[in-house]
Amino acid sequence: MTAPRNDLVRRPGEPADLVIRGARLLDPRSDLDAVRDLVVRGGQIAEFAEAGKAPKVPEAEVVEAEGLLALPAFVDPHVHLRTPGDEHEEDLETGTRAAAAGGYGAIVAMANTKPAVDSAAVLGSLRERAERDASIPVGFVANVTRGMAGEELTEMAELRDAGAVGFSDDGLPIASARVLRRALQYQLLAGGVIALHEEDPELSGQGVMHEGEVSAVLGLAGIPAVSESTAIARDCSLALYEGARVHVQHLSARASVEEITRAKQAGVQVTCEATPHHLTLTDEEVRSLDARFKMNPPLRTEDDRQALIDGLRDGTIDCVATDHAPHSLEEKEVPFEQAAMGVTGLETAFAALHTDLVIPGTIGLELLAERMTSGGEPFGIAPPTIAAGAAANVTLIDPELEWVVGEEGYESRSENSCFAGRTLTGRVLMTVAGGQVAFRQRSFAMGVAG
Amino acid sequence: MKHLLGIQGLRRGEVERILDRAESFAEVGKRDIKKVPTLRGRTIVNLFYESSTRTLSSFELAAKRLSADVVSVKSAGSSVDKGESLKDTVSTLSAYDPAAIVIRSPHAGAADLVSRWTDASVINAGDGKHEHPTQALLDVYTLRRQIGELDGKRIWIVGDVLHSRVARSCLLAFKLMGAKVTLAGPPTLIPRGVEALGCEIAHDLDGLGDADVVYALRMQRERMSESFVPSLREYAVRYQIDSRRLGPRQLLMHPGPINRGVELAPEVIDSPQSLIATQVESGLVVRMAIIYELLAGTDRERPDRGPAPAEPPTIGQPA
Numbered sequence: 001m002t003a004p005r006n007d008l009v010r011r012p013g014e015p016a017d018l019v020i021r022g023a024r025l026l027d028p029r030s031d032l033d034a035v036r037d038l039v040v041r042g043g044q045i046a047e048f049a050e051a052g053k054a055p056k057v058p059e060a061e062v063v064e065a066e067g068l069l070a071l072p073a074f075v076d077p078h079v080h081l082r083t084p085g086d087e088h089e090e091d092l093e094t095g096t097r098a099a100a101a102g103g104y105g106a107i108v109a110m111a112n113t114k115p116a117v118d119s120a121a122v123l124g125s126l127r128e129r130a131e132r133d134a135s136i137p138v139g140f141v142a143n144v145t146r147g148m149a150g151e152e153l154t155e156m157a158e159l160r161d162a163g164a165v166g167f168s169d170d171g172l173p174i175a176s177a178r179v180l181r182r183a184l185q186y187q188l189l190a191g192g193v194i195a196l197h198e199e200d201p202e203l204s205g206q207g208v209m210h211e212g213e214v215s216a217v218l219g220l221a222g223i224p225a226v227s228e229s230t231a232i233a234r235d236c237s238l239a240l241y242e243g244a245r246v247h248v249q250h251l252s253a254r255a256s257v258e259e260i261t262r263a264k265q266a267g268v269q270v271t272c273e274a275t276p277h278h279l280t281l282t283d284e285e286v287r288s289l290d291a292r293f294k295m296n297p298p299l300r301t302e303d304d305r306q307a308l309i310d311g312l313r314d315g316t317i318d319c320v321a322t323d324h325a326p327h328s329l330e331e332k333e334v335p336f337e338q339a340a341m342g343v344t345g346l347e348t349a350f351a352a353l354h355t356d357l358v359i360p361g362t363i364g365l366e367l368l369a370e371r372m373t374s375g376g377e378p379f380g381i382a383p384p385t386i387a388a389g390a391a392a393n394v395t396l397i398d399p400e401l402e403w404v405v406g407e408e409g410y411e412s413r414s415e416n417s418c419f420a421g422r423t424l425t426g427r428v429l430m431t432v433a434g435g436q437v438a439f440r441q442r443s444f445a446m447g448v449a450g
Numbered sequence: 451m452k453h454l455l456g457i458q459g460l461r462r463g464e465v466e467r468i469l470d471r472a473e474s475f476a477e478v479g480k481r482d483i484k485k486v487p488t489l490r491g492r493t494i495v496n497l498f499y500e501s502s503t504r505t506l507s508s509f510e511l512a513a514k515r516l517s518a519d520v521v522s523v524k525s526a527g528s529s530v531d532k533g534e535s536l537k538d539t540v541s542t543l544s545a546y547d548p549a550a551i552v553i554r555s556p557h558a559g560a561a562d563l564v565s566r567w568t569d570a571s572v573i574n575a576g577d578g579k580h581e582h583p584t585q586a587l588l589d590v591y592t593l594r595r596q597i598g599e600l601d602g603k604r605i606w607i608v609g610d611v612l613h614s615r616v617a618r619s620c621l622l623a624f625k626l627m628g629a630k631v632t633l634a635g636p637p638t639l640i641p642r643g644v645e646a647l648g649c650e651i652a653h654d655l656d657g658l659g660d661a662d663v664v665y666a667l668r669m670q671r672e673r674m675s676e677s678f679v680p681s682l683r684e685y686a687v688r689y690q691i692d693s694r695r696l697g698p699r700q701l702l703m704h705p706g707p708i709n710r711g712v713e714l715a716p717e718v719i720d721s722p723q724s725l726i727a728t729q730v731e732s733g734l735v736v737r738m739a740i741i742y743e744l745l746a747g748t749d750r751e752r753p754d755r756g757p758a759p760a761e762p763p764t765i766g767q768p769a
Contacts, residue, residue, distance in 0.1 A: 211642055211643075212642065212643045213643035213644075213646035214643075215641065215642075215643070216641035216642060216643040216644035216646065216647070217458075217618070217644070217646065217647060218558055218559075218580055219558055219578055219579030219580040219581075219614075219615055219618055219641075220558055220578070220579070220580070222641075222642070224642075289558060289559030289562060289563075330535065333535070333537055333563075334535065334536060334537075334557075334563075335536065335555065335557030335558065335559050335560045335563060335577075335578070336557070336558055336559045337556075337557045337558060337559075337578060338557055
């Protein structure tokens with residue numbers, strides 16, 4: 001076994017000294033679910049104490065957290081930070097701030113930038129910028145193929161040495177089975193999971209939404225569910241044959257969940273993710289022809305949504321990923337067919353899933369916490385835990401606070417949220433990421449111990 | 451009614467009011483002076499992002515018959531060609547304070563978007579493959595004049611439903627007026643899930659004899675290269691409406707332009723059952739009626755001019 005790598009980068013900062021008083025501490029990995037005081041010293045979780053009995057820690061900030069919920073900070077395996085190339089939509093500073101505002105303590109950034117992250121030079125410069133601009137730890141994936149053209153492999157071994165946490169051409173599928181097979185073989189040398197955007201471009205064609213009743217009514221070209229599920233079936237077969245490890249991104253359809261179930265039973269080393277929007281919305285939203293509901297893969301039917309929820313519950317789906325995809329206003333203020341695909345998601349992920357799945361009792365809070373913190377594992381990022389001695393990765397949430405999405409603007413540079421205007425219940429008030437306080441709601445008062 | 455964005459969402463009563471008004475405009479059309487002064491001094495903008503002969507000319511003439519000032523902007527050669535966004539074009543044109551904007555766009559939902567960016571009434575003259583409500587209304591008008599109310603009538607829409615905004619709007623309109631609709635065509639050209647709109651689906655014309663009305667759709671030649679049909683020849687063999695398939699009591703409609711010898715055999719186009727020329731004629735009066743309804747209709751709220759005057763006291767009626 002080689003030593004665990006840490007390829008995450010972030011801006012250096014002050015290690016946190018905190019006394020978080022009276023929060024409900026919930027960690028799905030350590031069976032912790034109790035109201036306690038939590039002491040963070042020098043960026044590490046130092047000790048727990050009976051509620052109200054925490055020792056006075058000189059210089060520590062005291063956070064009055066009665067009635068609040070403290071979870072391990074979330075990990076998002078799928079974020080578009082748009083840097084380099086589209087900094088007007090997002091950059092490392094705004095993107096990580098948005099992530100911290102959503103309770104994230106670490107994120108994995110995709111590589112479909114301009115230029116794409118297909119060389120150690122681009123990766124290196126990105127990591128340098130992250131050391132200056134990122135308020136939470138960021139892992140960068142590199143491309144599988146040069147220029148994301150799907151033809152020639154990148155120098156995966158060198159990219160891995162340069163700090164790539166994995167590989168992905170996300171945004172585009174790897175259409176050629178031959179090219180993907182070579183990449184899977186090469187993984188034996190380079191290491192690093194290959195994260196796959198699963199779609200058959202031939203079947204998706206010019207599609208702009210889910211193919212079904214709604215697309216028939218609207219006269220919009222559809223993207224059939226089989227475009228995704230047949231690609232998953234192909235790639236899982238290849239991964240099994242080559243003994244390679246793959247991570248399937250943004251599952252959207254029942255048929256896809258079924259393919260993953262079969263693959264896992266057959267022993268394929270596969271993990272997968274689903275997004276908050278696919279878990280809470282359906283193609284009915286598209287009836288409005290509002291481009292805020294345009295993304296790829298598209299919102300599908302209620303039956304697909306139910307299959308995703310079941311998959312999340314039974315572990316077929318390993319983690320929640322936002323696929324946070326910022327777009328400028330002018331790319332969305334156009335007719336639906338012309339609009340760019342993608343929605344933001346970092347700032348609303350927990351609140352949307354808490355409101356639509358946890359409060360109605362569809363899934364438990366503990367399960368949601370588990371699935372929102374395990375997203376780094378395929379990329380070698382250990383899940384955060386609330387335990388003495390661990391680095392402080394804690395998100396503090398008011399589970400009852402209602403807020404209107406977008407009413408106070410966004411931390412992200414872009415506004416293309418599919419939850420804009422919705423009243424959600426549960427809001428992140430503070431995030432400690434990798435031992436540093438990365439985010440604090442403006443309205444969240446605090447005091448310093450004397 | 452402020453806008454006409456689609457048949458979806460219209461009530462039967464609203465459709466009937468428009469059709470009744472079109473009847474009265476048809477009377478005006480028989481006079482020597484075909485113009486009415488209703489919209490004198492008001493401006494109507496036709497914003498066409500797709501080429502169109504019959505729809506654009508029909509809208510222009512309809513506006514002129516109502517004495518409106520008309521400006522038609524076509525995409526070729528305009529600022530639209532220079533990459534201006536729809537939103538910017540609409541705000542530019544809105545500076546003329548138009549009473550109505552008539553828009554045709556290759557993209558679904560364009561009319562709806564325009565209605566959010568302007569104070570003018572917006573008329574959808576075709577948005578992508580989504581809706582073409584004025585066509586559907588003129589078709590209902592044409593049929594109503596021919597055979598009366600559509601309740602219980604059986605209408606077959608035959609051909610390339612997948613790529614047809616006319617099919618969608620007509621299906622909705624015919625159903626709204628009480629007809630039973632069947633969509634017929636090759637499985638590749640019938641959109642998956644369309645039966646959710648409450649229609650029958652047929653992949654052959656064996657049952658066509660039951661239809662009171664046969665509505666043929668345009669079959670575009672490029673569909674072959676996209677593998678929707680193997681050849682126009684095979685399409686014609688299976689789906690062409692010819693004198694063998696069209697019974698003497700059945701009516702024939704087509705939104706135009708026709709591909710002679712593809713979806714329709716020449717002999718049925720000019721047959722007495724064909725309403726194709728009448729459809730074009732109806733287009734003018736129905737579009738006049740639509741414009742009138744939106745800009746001068748009695749039930750229209752006019753926030754710009756204060757509340758509508760109170761109803762005059764009725765005379766000679768018991769209180």
